Amino acid sequence: MIRIEGLTHKYEGREEEAVNNINLQIKKGESLVVIGSSGSGKSTLLKCINRLIDPTSGKIYIEEKEILNCDIHHATKIRGSIGMIFQEYNLVESESVLKNVLNGRLKYLSTVQTLFGKFSKEDIAIAKENLKVVGLGEYENERVSNLSGGQKQRVAIARALSQNPAVILADEPVSSLDPKLMKEVMDLLTTICKEKGITLITSLHFLEFAKRYGTRIIGMKEGNIVFDGLPEELTEKDIVDIYGKTKEWFLYGKTGF
Amino acid sequence: MKKIPNTIIKKKYQKLIIGLLIVLVYYWAISGTGTSPTSFAQGIPHMADFIRRMFPPDFSNIGTFLLKGLETLQMAILGTTIGAIIALPLSFLAARNIMPNKFVYHTIRTFFDICRGINEIVWGLIFVSMVGLGPFPGVLALSAHVAGALGRYFSESIETVDPKIIKAILSTGANKIQVVIKGIIPQVKPAFINYILYYLENNFRAATVLGLVGAGGIGMELLTSMRLFKNQEVLTILMIMVGMVILIDRISATIRKRVVGIKTIE
Incomplete structure (x- = not known):
């Protein structure tokens, strides 16, 4: 479903590549977890897939369509079919829960309709339905700033689902949550994606989570993929390869949860 | 004997010099303006006499004054609205984070600086000479100044929006x-409303002063009564002005609470 060939990205003013010659194929419905230390290139890889970052070189095919060489209009369309969930939720805090979820329907609206906030009845019904799916049906009129971290991430999931996506990219979706909420959110996200046949690509810090929620794991170090396999294939040696014997190895790799 | 390090001595002298400079600046300002507590104390009986002559307030022309007060309010409402309408679209062009073209950015910023840099009174004098006496030049004067002020604050608010939310949209x-409609505007809306309400209050006060240069409203009545030494009428006018400022303040506080959603700290 997603094929990445020779993907390289270098940030301006940096000497080393954030991701370096990545080659990857992701099957439809897969739950791929990307692990690695901070700065290993996990986020950059995810952001290249929906072109939030335009990579320096390489090719990305989604359903056999190359997405990096297309015009901005086409890129926007592709982006619309990929939901994204962020570590810090990235919601409009001063707006209601429903309004935030409705932002997932913007690709179906014209600019004039957006200006007047004219969402169709169908859009509103879809947004409300997705709020029910994430267990926040009663919170539609609540201001986002009044919600807890776990609830905010559920709103973000509902926003991504409202895009009716084929793929969801989750960039460290539980890093801002406490362990109990981490599990709740990951359970919810993986269950929904499995039910709806959505391909899920998640970057995670904690190994135990990666093993539990991934059907496949890739390990990144300094912009390169140093492990690609099934969760049960991940050995102690691989973990040291990915994290090195650093503080992060002890924190995320060795202890886990 | 232990030697005191040079840096400590240097710092001591620095403090002394800064202290001396502050004293000199205040001496210069006080002597230049003739500010003197003795003159102030000597003036208290005159002030008391002035206040005494204001009582009891003369309500015989209260109907006219109230109408003129409302005219001032109309000026403030229109001036703020027109200023905000001019500032709103332009402020997006003067925000560094969304306007990559430096020429456009600097041109709009300079336009805001000119509008804001000229005081309402000066704008009033310019527009009175252009369209004649009355509240209309007052509206134009307020609009011109507010467009510059709001334009600057609006664009600065836009520059502080969270880019993460923009990326999410x-x-x-x-x-x-x-993205602008759903990612930027909702983030800046509370600040924009706060600024508009602040300038509405501010413009009411400014509009009363504008009357002094012939730009209509209750300020013109105040000037006339003061010139004719009708001190009891002056008090009535002042009471109306203060009352209206308090009223606007209460209304804007209510709007702010509803729209911006201020929470009480528990």
Whole structure:
């Protein structure tokens, strides 16, 4: 479903590549977890897939369509079919829960309709339905700033689902949550994606989570993929390869949860 | 004997010099303006006499004064609205984070600086000579000044928006204008409303002063009564002005609470 060939990205003013010659194929419905230390290139890889970052070189095919060489209009369309969930939720805090979820329907609206906030009845019904799916049906009129971290991430999931996506990219979706909420959110996200046949690509810090929620794991170090396999294939040696014997190895790799 | 390090001595002298400079600046300002507590104390009986002559307030012309007060309010409402309408679209062009073209950015910023840099009274004098006496030049004067002030504050608010939210809206497949409508405007809306309400209050006060240069409203009545030494009428006018400022303040506080959603600290 997603094929990445020779993907390289270098940030301006940096000497080393954030991701370096990545080659990857992701099957439809897969739950791929990307692990690695901070700065290993996990986020950059995810952001290249929906072109939030335009990579320096390489090719990305989604359903056999190359997405990096297309015009901005086409890129926007592709982006619309990929939901994204962020570590810090990235919601409009001063707006209601429903309004935030409705932002997932913007690709179906014209600019004039957006200006007047004219969402169709169908859009509103879809947004409300997705709020029910994430267990926040009663919170539609609540201001986002009044919600807890776990609830905010559920709103973000509902926003991504409202895009009716084929793929969801989750960039460290539980890093801002406490362990109990981490599990709740990951359970919810993986269950929904499995039910709806959505391909899920998640970057995670904690190994135990990666093993539990991934059907496949890739390990990144300094912009390169140093492990690609099934969760049960991940050995102690691989973990040291990915994290090195650093503080992060002890924190995320060795202890886990 | 232990030697005191040079840096400590240097710092001591620095403090002394800064202290001396502050004293000199205040001496210069006080002597230049003739500010003197003795003159102030000597003036108290005159002030008391002035206040005494204001009582009891003369309500015989209260109907006219109230109408003129409302005219001032109309000036403030229109001036603020027109200023905000001019400032709103331009402020997006003067925000560094969304306007990559430096020429456009600097041109709009300079336009805001000129509008804001000229005081309402000066704008009033310019517009009175252009369209004649009355509240209309007052409205134009307020609009011109407010466009500059709001334009600057609006664009600064836009510059502080959270780029992460913009990215999140972009990632849904929204186009750039949709990102502005759904990603930027909701973030700056509370600040924009606060600034507009603040300038509405401010413009009411400014509009009363504008009357002094012939730009209509209750300020013109105040000037006339003061010139004719009708001190009891002056008090009535002042009472109306203060009352209206308090009223506007209460109304804007209510709007702010509803729209901006201020929470009480528990």
